[in-house]
Amino acid sequence: VTGQPAKGKRPKEPGENKIKPVNKKVKPKIPRVKERESSDSSSKSQSLLTWMTDKGHFQKLSATLSLSAGQSIELRCKGSNVTWNYPSYLDTFKDSRLSIKQLDRYSQLSLANSTAADTGEYGCWLQLCSGNKCRKDETKTGSTYIFFTDKEELFVPTPSYFEIVYLNPDKPAVIPCRVTTPSAKVTLHREFPAEEIEIDGTDIIYDVKKGFVYQHPTSDHKGIVYCKAESEGAPQISIKYHLLYVEVPKGPPSTTITASSSRAGGGDSVHVSCTVLGEPDVDVNFRWQYPGQESERPVVIQNFWRLINRGTGHTTRISKSVLVVEDFEAGDTGNYVCVAQNPEGETIVATKIELK
Numbered sequence: 001v002t003g004q005p006a007k008g009k010r011p012k013e014p015g016e017n018k019i020k021p022v023n024k025k026v027k028p029k030i031p032r033v034k035e036r037e038s039s040d041s042s043s044k045s046q047s048l049l050t051w052m053t054d055k056g057h058f059q060k061l062s063a064t065l066s067l068s069a070g071q072s073i074e075l076r077c078k079g080s081n082v083t084w085n086y087p088s089y090l091d092t093f094k095d096s097r098l099s100i101k102q103l104d105r106y107s108q109l110s111l112a113n114s115t116a117a118d119t120g121e122y123g124c125w126l127q128l129c130s131g132n133k134c135r136k137d138e139t140k141t142g143s144t145y146i147f148f149t150d151k152e153e154l155f156v157p158t159p160s161y162f163e164i165v166y167l168n169p170d171k172p173a174v175i176p177c178r179v180t181t182p183s184a185k186v187t188l189h190r191e192f193p194a195e196e197i198e199i200d201g202t203d204i205i206y207d208v209k210k211g212f213v214y215q216h217p218t219s220d221h222k223g224i225v226y227c228k229a230e231s232e233g234a235p236q237i238s239i240k241y242h243l244l245y246v247e248v249p250k251g252p253p254s255t256t257i258t259a260s261s262s263r264a265g266g267g268d269s270v271h272v273s274c275t276v277l278g279e280p281d282v283d284v285n286f287r288w289q290y291p292g293q294e295s296e297r298p299v300v301i302q303n304f305w306r307l308i309n310r311g312t313g314h315t316t317r318i319s320k321s322v323l324v325v326e327d328f329e330a331g332d333t334g335n336y337v338c339v340a341q342n343p344e345g346e347t348i349v350a351t352k353i354e355l356k
Contacts, residue, residue, distance in 0.1 A: 276318070
């Protein structure tokens with residue numbers, strides 16, 4: 001009796017014998033385990049971060065989330081030592097709508113009365129601390145990009161009506177016309193000559209979380225541009241962006257030092273200038289060493305910078321520090337040393353001033 005069901009089976013068609021083994025081969029056990037592991041680690045990362053829905057339930061977050069402007073939002077991140085990431089302007093303006101509370105088992109971020117300007121990346125990570133030193137636990141992070149949609153504000157608002165974007169030949173440049181509605185159609189336009197710029201998806205791409213990205217900027221890209229967004233209703237225009245091409249070798253500051261005179265008389269006013277030529281968007285810090293420093297000789301130090309156009313489509317930043325000694329005296333003679341520092345390193349220059 002036990003063998004009858006097998007005997008009673010319908011004879012296999014010729015094609016069936018070929019199909020079945022193929023089905024078995026496309027579902028091997030090892031790849032399935034690997035896929036499950038990778039998705040588990042991804043969901044584990046995201047599971048740190050949850051948000052409270054309108055119904056009061058907490059839900060895991062996906063890579064993006066779209067909410068209407070005006071809604072309040074509450075995010076939670078599991079852990080007892082949590083650090084948050086959110087749009088930087090909320091810190092810049094010390095926005096009272098944002099609050100963060102660390103509780104025993106999770107941290108809570110709340111944002112009330114959201115606006116289109118709140119659109120951006122929200123994330124959290126756990127800190128690993130040893131004594132007073134803490135570092136980010138790269139295995140325990142979570143993030144999401146939240147669009148706060150507003151039909152009146154298709155572009156994420158900015159504090160200014162005009163921005164400078166520097167085009168460096170060795171790194172991508174971003175025109176940050178981000179939108180609040182991910183489905184909006186966005187185009188890039190040159191102001192003069194008036195034309196729409198072709199987006200080829202290779203040299204220029206559009207990233208809804210960043211804006212338009214020039215992958216390989218050249219001097220041909222310089223000029224004034226703006227973005228146009230279309231969704232339901234009339235098209236909207238972004239602020240204008242002035243694209244400046246720069247080409248300054250990377251490295252420690254290129255520094256020079258000059259004095260108003262190498263010999264000064266008693267009672268004279270002496271100026272010592274330390275000048276750096278560099279990239280427009282790279283800050284330079286100055287430090288001084290001078291003869292009367294230990295005795296706390298009063299001096300005046302002024303730091304400032306400006307952009308210059310070299311006439312070939314290239315823009316350079318001049319950073320300058322000026323040290324002024326009033327009523328020069330014998331104790332002021334000696335070496336005046338300027339230390340100029342940028343992220344690539346520092347340069348030390350000096351000049352000597354003697355008494356007449």
